[in-house]
Amino acid sequence: MRDSLPMKNTSATPLEAGAKRSTPSGGLQAWLPRLVLAPSVAISLFFVYGFMLWTFVLSLTSSRMLPSYDFVGFGQYSRLMANERWWVASTNLMIFGVLFVVICLVIGSLLAILLDQKIRQEGALRTIYLYPMALSFIVTGVVWKWLLNPQLGIQAMVQSWGFESFRFDWITDPDMAIYTLVIAAVWQASGFVMALFLAGLRGIDDSIVKAAQLDGASLPRIYWRVVMPCLRPVVFSAVMILAHIAIKSFDLVVALTGGGPGYATDLPATFMYAHAFTRAQIGLGSASAMLMLGGVLAILIPYLYSELRSRKHG
């Protein structure tokens, strides 16, 4: 912290003079950011990780309507594994999560690439595509519920145009209802992914693209081989955000299908809510929440590790 300039200068700048001053205030400078952040860190540690721990403790008890501390080991987990609705919910999360993330990435990147072609009214188009993100999932859910209703929505409209045998009643079909969730969620989030990719594309050095053009590569090839690999950090951010939206999807399910025909579109979030609160089974709900957390961590931690490690080295 002491300045170690070779020339001792009587006309030292005020900053250098300040830095040569005694250690305590310099030490405070270094510690001040940590002090300021400490309350938030403490609160997060307590409310997020502390309560996660409490949920884990509750999942080992036989709590019903209110928390109790009557421990039953892993009994709740074995009940959960034997619960058919839980398996339906977990499978649904896999299907919904993977489809949602992949389709959003594809559509988002396509839209971004198309908007990147220096077209007119780019600003207006960008805003239009980004608008659905401003809606809450409840609004999206309700609107798509009406659109997908076979008697009021798209099927009715197309049939009224004369295509009598057109069918689009996925929302009433237990096997297909999960894909209606994907449709509504993708519609909502694609614009956001497009915005992320557009920002990433704007940040790419023009000279690389020009060099590739000089080498004679066609535009699609340039995008696929040159530009997209540079966007790996953007893909990483997009996947992080989309994955968290997918796991959090509770309001969309409730608004769009209410759990679906029977419980065909149940997701772990709605399963946990129904059991922990409505059915007074806090122990089982906590166990399902812990399993949700476990599943999420099992996927995200390797991904995080590989991305951050390669960034350090690459």
Added chain:
Amino acid sequence: MSTFKKTTLALALAGAALASTAQANEVEVLHWWTSGGEARAANVLKELMEAEGYGWQDFAVAGGGGETAMTVLKSRAMSGNPPSAAQIKGPEIQEWGELGLLGDLNGVADAEGWDELLPDVVADIMRYDGQYVAVPVNVHRVNWLWANPEVLEAAGVEMPTTLDELFEAGEAIREAGFVPLAHGGQAWQDATVFESVLLGGQGSEFYQQALVELDPEALGGEQMIDALEDFKRTRELMDEGMPGRDWNIATAMVIDGVAGFQLMGDWAKGEFTAAGLTAGEDYLCAAAPGTEDAFTFNIDSLAMFRVTDDEELEAQQALARLVLEPTFQEAFNLAKGSIPARPDLDMSEFDSCAQQSLADFQRTAEEGGLVPSMAHGMAVRADVQGAIFDVVTNYFNDADMPAEEAAERMVSAAEAASF
């Protein structure tokens, strides 16, 4: 500070102070009486309270079966801030009583003579550990069949008295171009139809064994399989757009003449009344096919929570007293479609459906056939009820599942439901 800033600050502080002081002698009542007829019925109680000088803070949470309202109530209770009164019913009152959260209404009960007034089957539910903790508001009958007489005439059918007649009538109505059975594909509605079909096809004794006592042999046996198959057949009578539909929209289908029948409890009558229709002329009511000698009851009650504030306690006692008084009982039940919880009320204002309901209630109370509704939380605990709902609604929506498998699942649902 400038004068403007001072005035604004003063106003803001005053506003905050006003907002934070709630009136002391008022009750906060949680309920799910949110459809047209129900909301009008609940408003009667509010007006009666206000006429006596007490405040009424409404806490309505929509959701036909009350699931959402109960969930909200649990989170409020967990945070140590329950409302003054809540629409809790059936075995759940006992669960809340076990937690020690309910208040004592014995004072009002003794003063008003509830022990002599209420039928035993009603009074037992309202008591926890010998003390009154809740006040019954009405008695609903769940096993009703509602019909639009114009649709029936157009199809040339009569009100069915057995399940087979229902299916035959349904076919004729379908051919005449209407929807035979209006239904909303929500778990509680599926379960309501299921229990009426089971009651009609297999009788009230089997209903008691299977859905109230949860006897594994009854739940997994031949009779259950028959009941499940009958239940699956009713799907043929319904329309495509039924998944997720609310119950009052299904009733509106009958009111508007789009559909012929609806299997729903008598809160549906509140919708008919709110639409200005007359029982017997503009709409028909009958016991669900096969259930003339059975009465599936669903008693709405307001459970009182333990409060420490004296003024709030006084308001709570007034609420309990007003609920069972003839004024409220008559006004509420006329609007809601149910029969009064106090049997000594003059029924001349009530329509033919309600009078028949009361006669059946008294008859089945003496002769047997008075059973609690499983689908409406009167027979079994919330977790068992939820597990049965899952089996019933999944079976109903799965085209491939055989009834035998569904019966097996019912058995494991009842066993595995809780610790």
